[in-house]
Amino acid sequence: MSRRASGLKAWFLQRASAIYLILFFLYMLLHFIADAPADHAAWQSWVAQPLVGFGLLLFFASLLLHAWVGIRDVVIDYVHPTAIRVSVLTAIGFVLIGCALWVLQVIILAHVA
Amino acid sequence: MLDTKPRPVFLNLFKIRLPMAGIMSIIHRATGVVMVLCIPLLIYLFDLSLSGADGFAAVKAILGVGLVKLILFLMLWALMHHLLAGIRYLLIDIDIGVEKPLFRQTALAVTVAAPVVALILLGGLL
Ligand code: HEM
Numbered sequence: 001m002s003r004r005a006s007g008l009k010a011w012f013l014q015r016a017s018a019i020y021l022i023l024f025f026l027y028m029l030l031h032f033i034a035d036a037p038a039d040h041a042a043w044q045s046w047v048a049q050p051l052v053g054f055g056l057l058l059f060f061a062s063l064l065l066h067a068w069v070g071i072r073d074v075v076i077d078y079v080h081p082t083a084i085r086v087s088v089l090t091a092i093g094f095v096l097i098g099c100a101l102w103v104l105q106v107i108i109l110a111h112v113a
Numbered sequence: 114m115l116d117t118k119p120r121p122v123f124l125n126l127f128k129i130r131l132p133m134a135g136i137m138s139i140i141h142r143a144t145g146v147v148m149v150l151c152i153p154l155l156i157y158l159f160d161l162s163l164s165g166a167d168g169f170a171a172v173k174a175i176l177g178v179g180l181v182k183l184i185l186f187l188m189l190w191a192l193m194h195h196l197l198a199g200i201r202y203l204l205i206d207i208d209i210g211v212e213k214p215l216f217r218q219t220a221l222a223v224t225v226a227a228p229v230v231a232l233i234l235l236g237g238l239l
Contacts, residue, residue: 018199018203021196022200025192029234032238036238039166040162040163040166040169041166043162043163044163047163064152067148067149070145070149071145071146071149095153096152099153099156102160103156103159103160106160106163109163110163
């Protein structure tokens, strides 16, 4: 996408991820009402189902993308000195990337367990 | 951006009368930021709950503590406000609810409904 449209890309990502988050929260809610995992074995085998695992991966990807676009907007609105703005955004970016790798590891481990 | 004539700035928080949609919008922003800060905590609990039978029991015990339940309620309230306000924004993006009485009424409805839905959810899940 062209540089000029990068704001539009962020806007679109924010909406697309929001829609997936709504659907996934609804699904989680229904699952927990219908069949809340009673113990670790039930919880782990649910997470290890291929479709659930895929849904969870997509959920955390959407969550982290949505969080990044959102927090970036807020920081750009309130933090004006360039050096501080770039430092804050870099720090948040590293934390979010760390979160992505961490949760990826958790989901993969649940699948090989 | 080239036109840098000084513009009037009025930021006295005690004198600004924010309309309902503005109040809803500020809470949407604040809840978004708070939830982002909680992401590592969420992943920590997810990790712990999957780490084994002990970890699962530990998460259950943590969620059972009275103070944690209160925090959980506040987090659910934040999520519900952000989610309902988010749906309202998405509808406004496709031109639903832009006109005046509805614009204001839905902002009020979102703000009032969020804690109610959060309470119902907490009651159902715990
Ligand atoms: C549950 C479903 C969710 C929906 C429907 C939703 C919807 C939205 C929408 C439509 C926006 C854009 C608002 C705008 O452009 O003015 C937004 C912004 C934002 N969201 Fe979400 N969101 C959801 C969940 C989350 C979660 C779980 C987080 C945090 C982890 C989050 C964090 C943020 C942040 C930080 C912003 C930027 C706020 C701002 O610019 O004022 N959202 N959300």
